[in-house]
Amino acid sequence: MFETPDLECRDISKSFDDFKAVKDVSFAVPPGTFFSILGPSGCGKTTLLRMIAGFQKPSSGDLLIKGRSVLDVPPNKRQVSMVFQHLALFPMMNIGANVGFGLRQRGVNRADIKRQVERVLDRVGLTGVADRPVDSLSGGQKQRVAIARCMVLEPDVLLLDEPLGALDLKLREHMKIELKQLQAEFNTTFVYITHDQSEALVMSDQIAVMNRGVFEQVGTAKELYYEPSTAFVAGFVGEANKFRARVQSLDAGVQMVTDQGQVLHGTAAGKALAKGDAVDVFVRPEAVRLSRDTALNGNAGQGRVENILFNGANSQLILRDQTTGAQMNVALPQTGEFRDLSVGDTVHFGWEPAQTRVYAGD
Amino acid sequence: MITREGMVEKRGVGHWFTHLGLIIGLLFIFFPIWLAFVASTVSQPEIVRPPMPLLPGDQFFENYRKALVSGVNAPVAWMMLNSLIMALGITIGKIVISLLSAFAIVYFKFPGRRLFFWLIFLTLMLPVEVRIVPTYEVVANFGMLNSYSGLIFPLIASATATFLFRQFFMTVPDELAEAARVDGARPMRFFWDILLPMSRTNIAALFVILFIYGWNQYLWPLLITTDPSMNTIVMGIKQMFPSGDDIADWPVIMATSILAMIPPVIVVISMQKLFIRGLVDSEK
Ligand SMILES: Nc1ncnc2c1ncn2[C@@H]1O[C@H](COP(=O)(O)OP(=O)(O)O)[C@@H](O)[C@H]1O
Ligand SMILES: [Mg+2]
Numbered sequence: 001m002f003e004t005p006d007l008e009c010r011d012i013s014k015s016f017d018d019f020k021a022v023k024d025v026s027f028a029v030p031p032g033t034f035f036s037i038l039g040p041s042g043c044g045k046t047t048l049l050r051m052i053a054g055f056q057k058p059s060s061g062d063l064l065i066k067g068r069s070v071l072d073v074p075p076n077k078r079q080v081s082m083v084f085q086h087l088a089l090f091p092m093m094n095i096g097a098n099v100g101f102g103l104r105q106r107g108v109n110r111a112d113i114k115r116q117v118e119r120v121l122d123r124v125g126l127t128g129v130a131d132r133p134v135d136s137l138s139g140g141q142k143q144r145v146a147i148a149r150c151m152v153l154e155p156d157v158l159l160l161d162e163p164l165g166a167l168d169l170k171l172r173e174h175m176k177i178e179l180k181q182l183q184a185e186f187n188t189t190f191v192y193i194t195h196d197q198s199e200a201l202v203m204s205d206q207i208a209v210m211n212r213g214v215f216e217q218v219g220t221a222k223e224l225y226y227e228p229s230t231a232f233v234a235g236f237v238g239e240a241n242k243f244r245a246r247v248q249s250l251d252a253g254v255q256m257v258t259d260q261g262q263v264l265h266g267t268a269a270g271k272a273l274a275k276g277d278a279v280d281v282f283v284r285p286e287a288v289r290l291s292r293d294t295a296l297n298g299n300a301g302q303g304r305v306e307n308i309l310f311n312g313a314n315s316q317l318i319l320r321d322q323t324t325g326a327q328m329n330v331a332l333p334q335t336g337e338f339r340d341l342s343v344g345d346t347v348h349f350g351w352e353p354a355q356t357r358v359y360a361g362d
Numbered sequence: 363m364i365t366r367e368g369m370v371e372k373r374g375v376g377h378w379f380t381h382l383g384l385i386i387g388l389l390f391i392f393f394p395i396w397l398a399f400v401a402s403t404v405s406q407p408e409i410v411r412p413p414m415p416l417l418p419g420d421q422f423f424e425n426y427r428k429a430l431v432s433g434v435n436a437p438v439a440w441m442m443l444n445s446l447i448m449a450l451g452i453t454i455g456k457i458v459i460s461l462l463s464a465f466a467i468v469y470f471k472f473p474g475r476r477l478f479f480w481l482i483f484l485t486l487m488l489p490v491e492v493r494i495v496p497t498y499e500v501v502a503n504f505g506m507l508n509s510y511s512g513l514i515f516p517l518i519a520s521a522t523a524t525f526l527f528r529q530f531f532m533t534v535p536d537e538l539a540e541a542a543r544v545d546g547a548r549p550m551r552f553f554w555d556i557l558l559p560m561s562r563t564n565i566a567a568l569f570v571i572l573f574i575y576g577w578n579q580y581l582w583p584l585l586i587t588t589d590p591s592m593n594t595i596v597m598g599i600k601q602m603f604p605s606g607d608d609i610a611d612w613p614v615i616m617a618t619s620i621l622a623m624i625p626p627v628i629v630v631i632s633m634q635k636l637f638i639r640g641l642v643d644s645e646k
Contacts, residue, residue, distance in 0.1 A: 055540060076546035088537035092559035101555075102545035153545070 004067040006031045006189040007052065007080075007157050012061035014047050021047045023213040024061070029157070029191065029206070034183050036192045036200040039210030040236070045193045048210075049159050052191065053082050066156055076105075081150035082159040086166060087142055089134045095121070095145055096130030102153045120152040121145075123185060139167050140175055144182070151186055160192045164199060176202050197237050201225070209233045229270050231359035234282040241288075241328055243281040244361060247273055254358045256281070260324035264299045266356030278361040285316060286331040287355035290338055296350025303328060305345045317341070319349060395623075402426070402616035409612045421613060429617040434602040436590040438618050444513075445594040446625060448583070449576035451514035456523050456572050457565060464527035465553055469539060479528075486521040490582055498585060508589045517582065523568055530564050531557065566636035573629045595622045 005028035014022040021044040029035045037045050050056045052063060054075035062069055070078050081102075089098050099120060100113040108116075117130055124144040129137070137145065143163060150158055164172045164179075180203045183190045194200050200207045201221040208218045209232070217229045228234035235242060245256040245264060254266045256279060266281055273279065289296055303319030306327075315332040330349060332338060341347070397416075401409055404419030430439045466472075467479050490497065497516045506512030534557065542552040558565075583594045593601060599618055604610045630637070 053540075053544060055543075075540075075544050080544070082541070082544050084537040084541055086535060086537055088535065088541035090538065090542075090556050092556070092562075101542070101547070105546035105548075105551065149545075 003030055005029055005064075006033075006066060007035075007191065008064040008067075009048075009052070010062040010064070012048070012051060012058045012063060014044070014051060014056065015059045021213055022051070022058075025210075025213075025215050026061075027208055027215060027218055029189055031189055032187050033205045034180065034190045034192065034203055036194060036204035036207045037210055038194055038197055038200040038207055038237070041195050043210045044213040045195075045210055046161055049082075049161050049191065049193055052157070053080055053159055054078050079156040080159055081153055081155035081157075082161070083143075083146045083150055083163045085161045085163065087146040087163070089142060089146060089149070091134060094131055094133055095126075095137070098134060098145060099130070099149045099152055101149065106153075116152055117148075120148045123151075124148045124182060140171050140178070143167070143175060144178075147179075147182060151188065155188065157189045157191060158186075160190060162193055162195070164194070164196075172199075179203060201237070209236060211236070227269070228282075228357065231270070231280045231282070231361070234269075234280075234357055234359065238284060239329065240282040240284055243283075243326065245279050245281050245358075247275050247277045247279055247358075250275060253353050254279070256358065258324065258326065260321075260326045262299075262301065262321070262324045262326065264356060265353035266299075266358040267354055269357045269359055271360045273358065273360055280359045280361045282357045282359070283351055283355060284331075285329045288328065288330040288349050288351045290317075290330060290333065291348040291350075293348070295348050298350050298352050299356060300348065300350030301328075302346060302348050305341060305343050305347065308332070308341065308343060319347070322346070395620075398616045398619050402613055402620050404613060406609075406611060406613055425613040425617045426621070429614045429621065434611060434614065436593055436598065438595065438598070438621055440591060441593050441595040441598040442621065442625070444510075444592060445577055445596065445622075447510055448513045448579065448594055449573050449625075451510065452517045452576035452579075453569055453572040455514060455518040456520040457568055459518060460520050460523035460527050461558070461561070461565075463524050464531055465557065467524075467528055468531040469549065469552075482521050482524050484521075485519055486525075490517060494581070494585065501586060507586050508592045512586050513579075513583055513592075513594070517576065517579065520572075523572070526564065526568065527561065530561060534560060563636050563639045566633050566639075570630055570633050570637045574626045577626050 008028040010026050011024045012022060012026070013020065013024055025048060027035075037048065039045055047056065051058050054070070054073065058071070063071055065079055090101065093101070096114070096117050100117045103113045103116060114130075118127075121127060121130060124147060126137075126141060126144055126148070129141075134142065134145070146163070147158075160179075164175050167175060176199055179190075179192075183203075192200070192203065201224075204221060206218060207221060207224055209216045209224060211232045217224060217233045219227075224233060224237045228237060234240055243258045243260075243264070245258040247254060247256045248263070249255045250268075250273060254268050254273060255263065256266065257263050258281070264281060283299075295302070301321045301323065303321045305317055306320050307318040309316045309318065310332075313334055317330045317332055317338075319328040319330055320326075321328060328349065332341075338347075397414070400415055400418050402425050403422040404415055405421050408415055408419060431437055463478075463482060467475060467482075501507065501512045501516060504512075506515070538556060539552060542556055547555070578596055579594065580596050580600075583592075584597045584600075587593055587597075590601075595618070599615065599622060602610070602615045602618065
């Protein structure tokens with residue numbers, strides 16, 4: 001079945017003077033999707049979002065909301081609403097007035113405003129706070145008020161620009177789950193910007209990874225994690241060990257030799273490779289197996305434990321390969337088998353060629 | 363432990379000295395006011411006969427009644443009303459105009475925006491006293507001599523206040539303006555509902571400063587009000603001084619001086635809380 005996307009960008013670009021902040025970005029967001037744009041800071045996320053909101057005009061390209069081009073529609077006439085990074089709650093108004101502000105501008109009558117404000121506050125789990133001042137709320141509650149203020153206008157698309165950035169770590173973890181629940185509750189399309197991959201991975205139905213003004217890959221969290229299509233995505237989403245190598249042969253997978261001289265076997269990803277190409281090789285820490293005394297098959301080596309980064313279920317070992325001197329991060333298996341490993345011990349390690357992703361380097 | 367006791371003692375002494383210093387300073391400032399008050403409660407012969415009395419006499423009601431109702435040239439009550447109208451006119455006018463011009467300069471892009479800002483800034487260098495002759499000419503040509511508008515309008519344009527509000531508006535996050543805009547608020551709605559309430563401590567501080575500025579105007583009213591019924595109180599006091607061989611009615615003059623101090627004091631006290639907050643923090 002084909003649905004009109006709630007939001008569609010066609011070759012959107014934005015230049016500031018001679019600097020291109022956003023380059024030919026195209027994507028479509030189906031109704032009810034939690035769509036994240038993930039990228040390092042300065043890659044053009046905010047610029048893209050501000051174009052969608054209507055605060056900036058694209059240099060070229062088209063922008064459609066519910067299938068209609070909105071290039072000439074001012075921000076308040078677009079069916080989009082925006083949660084700002086610092087929330088932008090109006091400081092001298094109480095919560096009810098904040099949430100009802102948009103409705104007042106639309107000339108809705110008082111009784112209706114009051115009813116709708118109460119209903120939306122109910123839905124975000126803040127019953128009966130309408131008369132309180134904004135400053136009486138905690139950070140997480142303010143967040144919910146900011147969302148309520150947008151949702152009361154029933155937008156087709158809600159834009160969120162790093163709304164968790166100002167919160168402390170603990171609250172951020174909590175709000176991730178809450179935001180996802182709110183999105184399901186309202187069943188509205190969310191376009192969510194973040195530079196924090198874990199936010200994007202946890203909450204999103206679809207994630208676009210952005211780098212230097214272009215979309216590198218759009219996909220589900222799983223696709224990005226397990227099948228990154230570019231070296232940037234492989235390095236940016238999740239953790240990975242990275243090697244630089246040169247292709248030796250392309251029969252039966254990729255055979256290559258790293259800059260440190262180790263021969264590896266891997267799977268080509270992204271663009272096609274040729275013999276002699278420089279490549280970037282990525283291996284996830286959890287793809288690496290450990291063994292105390294038997295050498296392992298596949299890509300393998302032997303290393304000295306340089307450091308143990310203990311972090312409960314997410315503990316990692318830092319190994320130094322004894323022959324090549326390369327550093328390797330390995331997730332510590334949770335079976336308890338390696339619990340007594342200590343710095344200075346020597347272990348065998350190895351991983352499958354299938355878990356070794358090879359990208360054309362530059 | 364000796365050192366600690368020593369320190370406590372020292373702090374105690376320091377405390378006393380601080381207080382003593384403040385009290386002496388206060389007496390210095392307060393003494394002339396006290397003398398004026400005493401002089402306003404005794405009779406004319408008691409003042410001119412040395413030594414000067416230091417304690418209030420029994421003529422309080424008589425002197426103040428005389429000042430308020432008849433005065434010397436014009437009743438003081440009347441002059442105070444003139445002063446009040448002028449001071450409020452200048453204060454409110456300045457605040458309204460500078461709020462609006464700062465709003466325009468900060469939030470709107472229009473051709474010549476910077477030029478206008480610098481033009482406003484330039485007027486900082488041209489206070490009334492400097493441009494008094496041409497201003498008089500203009501006011502006279504408009505037939506505004508001896509009128510409230512003549513007293514008020516030439517003093518309204520204010521670069522200082524515009525500048526202050528501009529600085530404040532620039533600290534207001536852009537996000538607020540954008541949030542209001544997505545919600546469909548027109549610019550003036552944003553100004554009324556969001557910017558103005560946020561500026562209230564600044565407005566209060568300016569109100570106090572400008573009210574006193576307006577109340578204390580001397581030269582300009584002296585120049586353009588020839589009709590005693592348009593005199594303001596600050597210049598009125600000077601007019602009460604005798605010229606030539608007349609005898610000064612000192613108790614009434616002193617009563618007038620005391621009366622002239624009251625409105626600024628009321629304004630300061632009633633706005634004290636907001637005023638101090640406006641000076642101390644530029645609350646977000
Ligand atoms: N108004 C502007 N004028 C010039 N350059 C800008 C402007 N806005 C953003 N940029 C530039 O565009 C790039 C992308 O900015 P932005 O979209 O804010 O990045 P992000 O939100 O991903 O951190 C940055 O290099 C920034 O300096
Ligand atoms: Mg940004």
